[in-house]
Structure formats: C-alpha cells, structure tokens
Amino acid sequence: MSPRSLKVEFGKCRLNSTAPTTQNRMPPQLTPVSVSSLAADERICPICREEFGVGTSGETVKTQCNHIFDRNCIQQWFSVGNSTCPICRQDLRQVEEGGDYLDRIQMPDDLRDQIRAIDEAYERQSHELRERSNLRFRETLEEYRRNALLGHIRALELQQARAEEVGGDSDNDESGDDAGEWEEYEPNPPSSPVNYPSHRQPAPPRSRNREQRVVTLPDAIYRAEFNYRRALAELEDIDRRIALQRQRYTDSIDQHHQSERRILNTFTEFATAAQSNDRNAIDSALATQESVTPFLNHAYAVSQQEVLRLEGLMRDRSGLWDGFTRAREVFAVERQRFMDGVRERVRERERRR
DSSP states (O other), X not given: OOHHHHHHHHHXXXXXXXXXXXXXXXXXXXXXXXGGGSOGGGOBOTTTOOBTTSTTOOOEEEOTTOOEXXXXXXXXXXXTTOOBOTTTOXXXXXESSOSOHHHHBOOOHHHHHHHHHHHHHHHHHHHHHHHHHHHHHHHHHHHHHHHHHHHHHHHHHHHHHHHHHHHHTGGGGGGTOOSOEEEEOXXXXXXXXXXXXXXXXXXXXXXXXOOOXXXXXXHHHHHHHXXXXXXXXXXXXXXXXXXXXXXHXXXXXXXXXXXXXXXXXXXXXXXXXXXXXXXHHHHHHHHHHHHHHHHHHHHHHHHHHHHHHHHHHHHHHHHHHHHHHHHHHHHHHHHHHHHHHHHHHXXXXXXXX
C-alpha cells in the first residue's frame, strides 16, 4: 500500500460536527507595525531582503506568530496559495470557531500527542535560533562600532601628541636630532580593526613641516570589514539552521519508515484474524488497520514538509553565499590596498633616513 493511496483514505477520516471546514478559514490577520519601533537588525523583510520603508516597499506588518514582513511581499506569498508563515510555517489562517484541529480528528491519543510534541519542539527550536541569530548580529555590530571609535580616538590622541611634541622641540629642529621616538603602524588581522603600535624605533630628524606618521584606517576598509563580518555571521546562522533541519528531516524519515512497518505488521494480524473467522478478532483487526492509516499519512506528509523546508534553507544559503563571497572579495581588495599603502610609507621613511 503506497503513501499516495493511503493519503486518499486519510482524507476520509471522520471529523466531529464542529470541525472547521475550508469555509470556516478566514484570511490571515496582518497587524501594522511602526518601523521606528523595530531594532536595527529587524528592519529587513525576510522575503525580499529589502529594508522596510525604503524605495517601493509597502506597509510593515506583523503576523500572528510575531514575524515581521513587508505587506506586499507577504500578501503575494498568500496569493499563490500559501497559508503558512514563510519562516516558522505556522498556519496563519484564522479559524472562525475555536478549538484545536487535532482534537477534532479521530486518531489514536499517542499519535495526537506526538504531533503536538513535534510542533512544539519545532516552534521552540525556531525561536531559540532566531534569538541567537539576532544576538550574534547585535554583538557584531556593537564590536564594529566600539573598535571603530577606539581607532579614531587613538589616532586623534597620537596626532595631538605629535603636534605638541613638534611645537615644544621647534628650537632644536636644525640639530636634526632629538631624544623622542616615533611609532610605526602595521595593519592588524581582520578580527581587530583597531591598530596598535607594533614596535618602536629611534626618531628620524625633525623638520617644521614634517609629515605626520600616524596611519589611520580608511572608511572603505571599515565598511568592507563590517560587511564581511555580517555576511559571515549570516552564513554561520543559516548553516546551523540547515544542520538542525537536516536532523529534523532524518527524524521524520525514521518515523515514516516505522509507520510503514506498522502497516505491514497490522496487516499480518488482520490476515490471521480473517482466516480465523472470529468476528471479534476481525473487528479488532479492522479497527487497528483504520487507526494506523492516518499515522502513515501524517508521517509521510511530515517528511515531505521537512524536506521542503530543508530545500528552502539550501536556496537561502545559496543567496547568502553569493553575498558572503562578494563581501570577502571586497575586503580582500581593501585589505591589500591598505597593506600596500603601509609598506609604501615604510619604504618612504627608509629613503628619507
């Protein structure tokens, strides 16, 4: 018996008279949200990846599951037949009458509990992943701002110190000698955008119009590094979600295989009961056959749903990988340009000595 044929039987599963039908389903409720009330890392639509309130974007709205979308994007998502949230896959259609749909379907209690446990575990894990992703992004952003500020403060302090030192020693400029020291700067690794003195050397002869030797990081390398860090954080997050989803898919396949095995075992019991001509045994075996059929249909549907989610994450990763590659290439170019500039300044200093 194939899952497709069993799916037809599952559609005939009896419902109570109060069960919601297609006519009882209402369109999803979308609540307008103020963009200013959102955190900086929440102002990007998960569907179009555009910032809310910029360009041709529509009104910012929130679903019942508290996910934020551009109204145009989410309505287009619903217009093609989808009824679930693009992120957590929760059914967003409103039920006119209250009640859990699982309570309205006649199925074994252990199957109903298992379905609820799967849904609750997925919702909990999805929420934890989103929270960790938002936290990592905020930490990366704060680290970038902190390091950038420290770098600029350090450069200003050194420039001021140089100016005061030049003014105080102006009477000794013709001697070509002084007891001070000057600091040579080299670019640090990408993990630290702030430059600190690498080593000290005896100061070269001074002059009134001596060129300042404080090397500061250009804005281009700051932006390139920040974009590189952000792209890497997004790629790490999607890879963790893919690993989790792959495990969920594996678990759903195991459940599917177990339900297929249960169909075979119960059919063997049914065939034995049919040969015994025992009415009670036959009725019991028939009831068992009917109870395991919905379980197989559900296990098959869950496995199909999990593989679709996995495919969706893989498509998302493909787009993130392209952005990560571009960010890495830009950072490599800016880093090389900065390093070449530092080397050229060092050679120029050596020629002047």
